Structures are given as C-alpha cells and as structure tokens.
Amino acid sequence: MKYEIEFLPVGNGEKSGDAIIVRYEDNGEFKIMVVDGGTKESGEKIVKHINEHYGVNYVDYVVNTHPDQDHASGLSIVMDKMEIGELWIHRPWTHTSEIIHHFHDQRMTEESLSRRLKEKFSSAYALEEIAREKYIPIYEPYQGNQIGQFYVLSPNEEWYLHELIPQFNKTPQQKSILSEALESIASRGRTILESLDIETLNADGETSADNESSVILFNMEGIMLTGDAGVKALENAHDYYPKLSQDLKFIQIPHHGSRRNVAPDILTKILGNKGQSQNKTAFISASKEAKKHPRQSVVNAFIRRGCKVISTEGNTIRHKNGMPSRDGWITAKPLEFKSEFEEEG
Numbered sequence: 398m399k400y401e402i403e404f405l406p407v408g409n410g411e412k413s414g415d416a417i418i419v420r421y422e423d424n425g426e427f428k429i430m431v432v433d434g435g436t437k438e439s440g441e442k443i444v445k446h447i448n449e450h451y452g453v454n455y456v457d458y459v460v461n462t463h464p465d466q467d468h469a470s471g472l473s474i475v476m477d478k479m480e481i482g483e484l485w486i487h488r489p490w491t492h493t494s495e496i497i498h499h500f501h502d503q504r505m506t507e508e509s510l511s512r513r514l515k516e517k518f519s520s521a522y523a524l525e526e527i528a529r530e531k532y533i534p535i536y537e538p539y540q541g542n543q544i545g546q547f548y549v550l551s552p553n554e555e556w557y558l559h560e561l562i563p564q565f566n567k568t569p570q571q572k573s574i575l576s577e578a579l580e581s582i583a584s585r586g587r588t589i590l591e592s593l594d595i596e597t598l599n600a601d602g603e604t605s606a607d608n609e610s611s612v613i614l615f616n617m618e619g620i621m622l623t624g625d626a627g628v629k630a631l632e633n634a635h636d637y638y639p640k641l642s643q644d645l646k647f648i649q650i651p652h653h654g655s656r657r658n659v660a661p662d663i664l665t666k667i668l669g670n671k672g673q674s675q676n677k678t679a680f681i682s683a684s685k686e687a688k689k690h691p692r693q694s695v696v697n698a699f700i701r702r703g704c705k706v707i708s709t710e711g712n713t714i715r716h717k718n719g720m721p722s723r724d725g726w727i728t729a730k731p732l733e734f735k736s737e738f739e740e741e742g
C-alpha cells in the first residue's frame with residue numbers, strides 16, 4: 398500500500414502539540430486522515446499543506462485523539478476551511494446520564510456535569526459545534542472501531558466512561574507530583590549514564606486521565622499513532638492486539654517524548670526486545686525549545702528497541718512508502734543514542 402505520514406511542527410517554548418496528516422491509497426484513490434491539529438496556527442499549516450502537496454481541499458477523516466487544546470484547536474481551522482467526511486471525537490458531555498453516579502459526592506447534576514465538561518474541553522466541544530453546523534457525521538472512537546483503514550486499539554468504552562471521565566477533573570496523583578518534585582531536585586545537574594543494555598527509564602510513569610484517553614490507532618501496514626497516551630492506554634492497546642511487536646513498522650512516540658508516558662515493560666511488549674537492528678521508525682512531535690520534549694531516556698529506549706527516531710523540532714517530517722520524493726526536501730537526521738546526558742526537572 399502506498400502511504401505517507403506527515404508530522405507538522407507545532408508550538409514553541411515548553412508547549413508542544415500534534416498536527417499529523419496521513420494519506421494512503423485505497424482501491425486506487427487516496428484517502429486523507431488528519432489526526433489532531435495542534436494550535437490554530439498549525440491548523441492553518443495543515444490546510445495549506447494539503448492544498449499545496451496533495452492538490453485537494455478535503456479530509457476524509459478528522460480524528461481528535463483527546464480534548465487538550467494543543468491537539469484540538471487547530472482542527473477547528475481544518476474543519477472550517479475544508480470539506481470533511483467524518484469527525485471522530487470523544488464526547489464525554491453526552492454521556493452524563495450513564496456516569497452521573499460517579500459524581501454524586503460532588504453534588505453534580507447531569508446538566509452541570511455536561512456544562513463543566515464542555516467548558517473544560519472547549520476547543521474539543523467547538524469541533525462538535527462546527528460538525529453540526531456543516532452536517533458532518535460525528536463518531537466516537539472506541540476500541541474495535543474502524544476509521545478508514547485504521548483500527549482503534551484504545552480506549553475501550555467502559556474504561557473511558559467509568560474510569561477516565563470521573564478522573565478528568567483530578568490532577569495526576571498528588572503523590573507523583575511530590576515525588577516528581579523531589580526527583581527533580583535530586584536530579585539537578587546529575588549526569589545519567591545509559592548503554593544499550595542499561596536503561597534508567599522509570600517503570601511507574603503516570604500521566605493524566607485525559608492523556609490516557611488518547612485514541613491509539615493502528616493499521617495493517619504497521620502504523621501506530623498514540624496521541625498523548627500513557628502506559629495504561631498502551632497496555633490496553635497491546636492487550637487488544639498482542640501481535641504489535643511483530644507487525645509494527647512505524648510508531649508515534651506518545652506525549653511529545655515525555656518520560657511519564659512510557660515504561661520499559663510496555664515498550665518491549667510493543668516494540669520487541671532490546672538490541673534489535675533498526676528496522677522501525679519512530680516520530681516525535683516536539684517543540685524546538687521544549688526541554689522536556691523529548692526526553693533523552695525516552696529517545697534511547699526507542700533506539701534500543703530497533704527504532705530510528707526523528708523529531709519535528711520546528712520542521713515537517715515525512716515517512717513514506719511508495720510515494721514520490723519532493724523537490725528540495727532533504728532526508729531527516731535521526732536523533733542519536735546518548736550514553737551520557739543530563740535530564741533535569
């Protein structure tokens with residue numbers, strides 16, 4: 398199958414986001430899927446990119462992996478300016494009658510809960526409003542659903558509704574924030590030593606519930622997109638499709654290469670054992686200036702398990718199969734394995 402996956406640059410400073418375009422051949426015609434749109438500015442870039450490089454003004458599938466602003470905002474530009482086939486997005490505000498019992502102690506009513514979720518995730522809710530105005534069909538991406546040639550591996554509906562939504566208002570574990578602060582003080586100026594065998598990545602990384610709710614997509618060409626998924630969502634995806642490590646050829650490193658979203662065990666389950674030759678590609682969407690995106694320990698972990706790792710850092714990066722090269726585009730330089738580095742904060 399002919400395909401290309403493009404990661405457009407998003408954000409500046411410590412803020413990163415995702416703006417991803419996938420185009421693939423399906424029965425002799427091309428399908429276009431946009432997965433997250435970054436900021437409004439990157440939304441404009443997506444429109445321009447599709448117009449210029451694909452010569453069309455449509456998107457078959459718009460997918461919002463999770464409702465955070467750095468992933469949802471830009472999609473409103475794409476949906477405003479282009480012809481859209483389907484919108485795939487979680488709509489937690491429509492499930493309040495099923496989940497209100499989780500909120501009784503907070504004296505929430507169905508209406509107040511719905512309002513609160515719409516306010517908290519206003520950039521995602523805006524997408525639903527545009528879709529309704531333009532009569533674009535809306536679907537919720539849950540495990541087992543198919544979006545074009547891609548399958549949703551996570552989240553499953555039960556977990557999303559009854560565990561993740563009730564945690565949306567909570568910040569990640571108080572304890573882990575404190576231990577993170579202590580870790581950060583302890584690690585200040587400390588040099589970390591790793592090798593192809595020695596890994597320092599923590600086994601107990603945790604991320605927020607809204608990050609964990611990220612849609613994980615996979616297709617039979619071995620392409621896996623992860624949004625800001627954390628260890629639980631990745632485990633969930635692997636449980637649903639245990640053959641990941643055999644079939645995977647391309648993976649998005651989740652949450653811009655943050656070290657709280659991956660752990661050694663799950664990476665081995667998805668990518669295979671350490672010490673393989675580099676026969677897979679891993680892309681990261683990270684702002685050029687962000688110190689925490691990507692983490693060197695995360696980059697090392699993916700290289701260790703056979704990935705060539707490439708990060709956006711202000712550029713558009715493209716992975717292709719059977720598609721022509723573009724004039725003036727150069728081969729991206731993969732990130733290096735470092736056996737000595739400082740990882741602060």
Ligand SMILES: [Zn+2]
Nearest residue numbers: 413414467625
């Ligand atoms: Zn993000």
